[in-house]
Amino acid sequence: MIIELIPSADETAADRLTDHLRSRGLHPWRGGEPSQLVLDPAPAPAVADELRALPEVADVISVPGKLRRTSRAYRSDTSIVELGNGTRIGGTEFVIAAGPCAVETATQLGTTAAAVHAAGARILRGGAYKPRTSPFSFQGLGTEGLRLLEAARAQTGLPVVTEVIEPADVEAVAASADIAQVGARNMQNFALLKELGRTRVPVLLKRGISATVDEWLLAAEYLLDGGNTSVILCERGIRSFDPSTRFTLDLSAIPVAKKLSHLPVIVDPSHAAGRVDLVAPLAKAAVGVGADGLIIDVHNDPATAACDAGQALTPEAFATLVNELRPILAAVGRPLATAATDEPATLASAVRA
The missing domain is CATH 3.20.20.70 (Aldolase class I)
Structure with missing residues (x-):
């Protein structure tokens, strides 16, 4: 699962979200994109919906299997x-x-x-x-x-x-x-x-x-x-x-x-x-x-x-x-x-x- 942060999110907001996720027993890490957090294994769908409601979060992308950013579940259109x-x-x-x-x-x-x-x-x-x-x-x-x-x-x-x-x-x-x-x-x-x-x-x-x-x-x-x-x-x-x-x-x-x-x-x-x-x-x-x-x-x-x-x-x-x-x-x-x-x-x- 990939969590997209809002464009205005700074390091403090990302750290605050990371702490919140860890308090829920989840294990996020920072991906190569500064505006993203990665969760693996992915939480239940209900937790994903809850994360979407957080003010720091722009979107939560559920990507099945081992592939994350290369998958069409992550991006449906062909990259150019x-x-x-x-x-x-x-x-x-x-x-x-x-x-x-x-x-x-x-x-x-x-x-x-x-x-x-x-x-x-x-x-x-x-x-x-x-x-x-x-x-x-x-x-x-x-x-x-x-x-x-x-x-x-x-x-x-x-x-x-x-x-x-x-x-x-x-x-x-x-x-x-x-x-x-x-x-x-x-x-x-x-x-x-x-x-x-x-x-x-x-x-x-x-x-x-x-x-x-x-x-x-x-x-x-x-x-x-x-x-x-x-x-x-x-x-x-x-x-x-x-x-x-x-x-x-x-x-x-x-x-x-x-x-x-x-x-x-x-x-x-x-x-x-x-x-x-x-x-x-x-x-x-x-x-x-x-x-x-x-x-x-x-x-x-x-x-x-x-x-x-x-x-x-x-x-x-x-x-x-x-x-x-x-x-x-x-x-x-x-x-x-x-x-x-x-x-x-x-x-x-x-x-x-």
């Missing part, structure tokens, strides 16, 4: 995450993020960013920090990668999504990026989730490779409990017994998550498949099951990619995919969100500078 360039994730428009899995060089990022911008991507993806299975694999450029992403954003106008892997790096990533990505390996890195919950940078939360939908949503609860309400879920495939693909894209998870939760859900077909030939069909399937967007690996020269070369689309293949998605999106009544029409032609040279 708004970015600085007018992009709205979770609304009617379908949003595509695209770019290299890892930021490698100014030329690589600049060329790719210009291409995805021209093809209709609304968000630029690129990894500055790369958690890798092997310690001998490319780990990313770190702060230099953040600098290159900032330059690419300045030239294209595209907001940036990039991964953060350590609580100590949250401040730097939040200062440079428009969306902080939590990768599949870190979905249950609770220290990282708590730190991101204290920020107000939007968070893209990828599903862990063996996580249930409930565990995925409970990870999102950490972010919302910290007060960060701008959370985007991302289905990126789960581990199965079949070695045909890198992971198995769980398309059923999208409508399940959207029924349970008000948070927007996007799909990563690139990491799910691990194969470039499957990215387009999986992306199209994601539209059909109700995803709010896609995040796709695109590299200007996939053969030379420092990581995940086998799943990266060329800029030409990405442009073809976007055009093939348009009639499918039209059929389900979701227009494609397109980028601003500023000229990105000089991006590569500008990033090098």
Whole structure:
């Protein structure tokens, strides 16, 4: 149960209400939102009605089950995450993020960013920090990668999504990026989730490779409990017994998550498949099951990619995919969100500078 305090309630009023609840044998705690108290287990309905009558209380929201702020019982309308360039994730428009899995060089990022911008991507993806299975694999450029992403954003106008892997790096990533990505390996890195919950940078939360939908949503609860309400879920495939693909894209998870939760859900077909030939069909399937967007690996020269070369689309293949998605999106009544029409032609040279 979540108790919403009246807007004018101060710390004294909240403390007074807390003391009153404890005198009734209840055990409230302060959530991430200063205007909220949480009760678990929830009291009887009659007690909830009594609480609503208290002068400090604006509303009492009963949320069944383990989910609290992610649940549609808490918020019935789909949440919309708004970015600085007018992009709205979770609304009617379908949003595509695209770019290299890892930021490698100014030329690589600049060329790719210009291409995805021209093809209709609304968000630029690129990894500055790369958690890798092997310690001998490319780990990313770190702060230099953040600098290159900032330059690419300045030239294209595209907001940036990039991964953060350590609580100590949250401040730097939040200062440079428009969306902080939590990768599949870190979905249950609770220290990282708590730190991101204290920020107000939007968070893209990828599903862990063996996580249930409930565990995925409970990870999102950490972010919302910290007060960060701008959370985007991302289905990126789960581990199965079949070695045909890198992971198995769980398309059923999208409508399940959207029924349970008000948070927007996007799909990563690139990491799910691990194969470039499957990215387009999986992306199209994601539209059909109700995803709010896609995040796709695109590299200007996939053969030379420092990581995940086998799943990266060329800029030409990405442009073809976007055009093939348009009639499918039209059929389900979701227009494609397109980028601003500023000229990105000089991006590569500008990033090098």
